[in-house]
Amino acid sequence: MTNLNAVRSPVETRVPWLSATERDREAALLAHFADFWGTATGAPRAIYDRFIAASPTVDGITVKQVSTGAVHGWWVRPVRTPAPEQAILFIHGGGYVQGSAKAYRGFVSQIVSRAGIPALAIDYPLAPEASLPAAPDAALAAYRFLIEQGFTRIAIVGDSAGGGLSLVTLAQLSRQSEIARPIAGVMFSPWTDLAFTGRSMKDPEQVDALISFDYLQDCAAKYLGAYAATDPLASPLHGDLAGLPPLLIQVGTAERLLDDSRQFAARAVAAGVPVELEMWEGLHHVFQLDVAHLESSRTALDRAARFLARAFNP
16 A cells, blocks of 8 residues: 555645735735634525635626536536537535535636636535435536536546545546546645545644634534545545546645645556646635635636646647
8 A cells, every 4th residue: 555644746836925915915815714704694504605606707707507317506608619529527615515506606717717618517415414425426427417418528627625526536437438538637625535644634733724624524524424534435545546637736835635635646646647736835725716816816727727728738
């Protein structure tokens, strides 16, 4: 078995602060987050959706709800018409206990407008009402739906828990030969290890303004059901990574999930997977959402779009 603490990815890129004022913007944003979470009222899922929906929708982007059979979500389409066979499957975060495709439409529009590729942002069953394997089953159903709609060149994109679920889905599809496999994956701060083996997860000196270790433990307990935390269906870090398509992983250095990204990138590279790992200095969990406030967020999404462009047009 691979020693997760010994293997290091040779593709790590540390992205420094982009400007002298970016630190001040980040500090102001974190203060705003603290005020929001400290004063917000309502059901937890509604509060989370309000937080996520603050990511603005790009002008000219069209959205259309999808509800058919096992697939529910929203199409988010760019202004210009791409090649008809190209699409993105977007899987949202929220610790597997909250989040919705509707709330993520603005964020997905930021990706779509840059990449010029339509995205299907999906909903999947949330815990504790549903546990494993409901969410991976829903993701596979959505991918097959795209294939049935004529899309044969598909990238999978996800954030946080959705990034972990994206990697689970990529791994499942890499072992199937009857349908076209995904061409690439982009993950923003993916949750890859529900067994919490990464040092940053429990390190008392690791700063994270948005996610606590206790919160993640609670989410994992609700999501796992009868599954072990190291089951690859829950934690892609512990699965067979051979055959995955090229991956881009972006993560902030000021978050609990830092080592989830680093360990996964190391194991993937050891399995022969092309991985680009970007660690953004001093930034918080899924900072890409904050395009209205941070230069870093916009730049990171630009870089993700360029990665997708290379995948779709090699």
